[in-house]
Amino acid sequence: MADSVISSAFNSLGTTGENVGTDQSILDKDDFLKLLLVELQNQDPTSPQDTDKILQQTSELATLEASTNTNQALENLSTSLSTSAQYATITSIGKMVSTGETSVPLEGGNPVNFDLYLPEDIDSGEITFISDQGIRVDAMQIEALSKGTNYFTWEGKDSSGEAFEDGYYTVEASYMTPEGTSGTAVFGTYPIQAVRFESGEAEFKIGSRYIPMSSAVEIYNGES
Template identity: 40%
Template sequence: MAIDATTGSTSALTAATTTSTENPNGVLGKDDFMQLLLTELQYQDPTEPTDTETILTQTSQLASLESADNTNAALEKLTASLGSSQQFSTISAIGKTADLGSDAIAHDKDTETTFEVYFPNDVEQGVVSITDANGQTVKTLDVGTNPAGVYQFTWDGTDSSGNQVDSAIYHVNAEYTDANGDTQQTRLGAYPIESVRFDGDNTYLKVGSNYVSLENIVEVY
């Protein structure tokens, strides 16, 4: 009987080794533990069978493992569901205004710089002011008389005297008179949200003529 028991132990070891070889990452699930338990019972020494309490303890551990696996699976599904729900809730932002948090543009000397400004109200007359880091006005661009909307401007890189300015960060703001004769102000970086696009786990908002990642939006109002 002792010889049989030794043979059984060797077989059990072989089965465990096979499982390890087929699972190179060393990750065991509930099915693997069940297989180990059944192998242990199959090759136990009949003269010294596994204690009943031990079997119950192992079975209880197996049940706990299965419960933990089911909980993890449920949490993964819940996380995916919440992610999708959060994405689609962004659709409610369409029609509102997104603020990118900055009115700055980067300009390179001897080149033209194009930017967009949103005017929430009809414009009777107004100007776009380009200022330097010290708040000094470098150039003004005429807005003209236009209905509310997003308008593109091209700055040739010259100051009010016609000289090319240095490469630097400049700021863009606008002041205009609306159809009621009231003075209004706006700036680069605030645009109406026209649509929402989903690309995998990423969400993009169309502001002006560009799509901007949701993480780059600092405020929606």
């Protein structure tokens, strides 16, 4: 009798609104408890269930409950860690980031636009371009500029208007301050101006563009 009642109860569990959209072949902890109670309520008083069997079923219920709670705790932890990581990334704003870039690409004789961070106000300066053979092929004179990320365009041509060969050209910059001291600017190093998240990945705003956080070689405190 108990088996038929349990079978009926099991079938009813599979057709309740609570299980819509879930795998009806899998019992959750509440279903398991309901079946255990039905089994106990409908047992034959003259031949009650074996105590060991009841303890085993109770143990299974406890294990199922613990597993459910553990899964929920892990989900909560994952969400918390993800949120914490995003907040930690935001604290990078204002710090300096090195992208590891040292050169600009020249292709098809087209001008090259690039950003260069100046760590202080300058009175004058020079940006040089060096081929992958180590030859200085061109130099760009710059006038007074304010501290910060500045934008430049290199034509990529010699004095006769002939385009240099396609390839990567190392960028180096030196300058003089209004006070008469000299300094250098490191290409590929910028202050982080903002942080955004695209498809769950953090991106840093440096100069006129955004780069994935994974592209950062080093992040450090510096005067920006």
